[in-house]
Amino acid sequence: MIPLETQRLILRDFVESDWQAVHQYASDPKVVRYLTFGPNSEEDTKNFLQKEILLQGEEPRQHFALAVTLKAQKQLIGICRISTLDTDNKIGSIGYCFSKEFWGQGYATEAVKAVVSFGFQELGLHRIFATCHPENIASARVMQKIGMQQEGYLREHHWIKGEWRDSWLYAILEHE
Numbered sequence: 001m002i003p004l005e006t007q008r009l010i011l012r013d014f015v016e017s018d019w020q021a022v023h024q025y026a027s028d029p030k031v032v033r034y035l036t037f038g039p040n041s042e043e044d045t046k047n048f049l050q051k052e053i054l055l056q057g058e059e060p061r062q063h064f065a066l067a068v069t070l071k072a073q074k075q076l077i078g079i080c081r082i083s084t085l086d087t088d089n090k091i092g093s094i095g096y097c098f099s100k101e102f103w104g105q106g107y108a109t110e111a112v113k114a115v116v117s118f119g120f121q122e123l124g125l126h127r128i129f130a131t132c133h134p135e136n137i138a139s140a141r142v143m144q145k146i147g148m149q150q151e152g153y154l155r156e157h158h159w160i161k162g163e164w165r166d167s168w169l170y171a172i173l174e175h176e
């Protein structure tokens, strides 16, 4: 099932030696501005990777945090995650984050498309959702471009970095 391959990218499992590449985006205040974590210390990043590597061994596996790498250069440029949250109702969620220097080249759209297909075809999901900060226009645009629909506005549903945050809710169904 893993790695996933797209035209320009390979989405593979993380390994411990990825920590410096992960830290590059996870410690960047501009990248993590709308996210639940960060800016990371080196210890935060190493702990994150250790946790993700442990979860790779889960049986059945319900959480896939994948390193997004450039096929040609093998460089790690970001993360794209899909998790099964509710097995009875076949509901999953996705998340993604990329190093700033790679923004605006369609990489997130390409990676998210691949994990959503993986979620429907391999994990058997029926509904995949994601949320984004109301001001995170780039993230909302990625969700729109891959065919997710805006379903609602969640008021103060996240306690993040010392404040309640609203989010847009987007989702896509298996038959869409």
Ligand SMILES: CC(C)(COP(=O)(O)OP(=O)(O)OC[C@H]1O[C@@H](n2cnc3c(N)ncnc32)[C@H](O)[C@@H]1OP(=O)(O)O)[C@@H](O)C(=O)NCCC(=O)NCCS
Residues within 6 Å of the ligand: 030, 031, 032, 034, 035, 096, 097, 098, 099, 102, 103, 104, 105, 106, 107, 108, 109, 110, 131, 132, 133, 136, 137, 138, 139, 141, 142
């Ligand atoms: C959100 C994120 C993953 C997008 O990555 P990316 O590789 O630049 O995305 P893509 O190039 O595939 O698409 C981005 C789209 O947003 C558009 N966009 C970006 N900033 C924009 C802005 N300020 N106003 C309007 N559109 C904007 C781009 O033009 C592009 O749309 P287009 O193809 O129609 O022109 C990236 O910005 C990121 O990592 N941000 C920090 C982490 C984050 O916020 N993750 C999402 C959490 S919900």
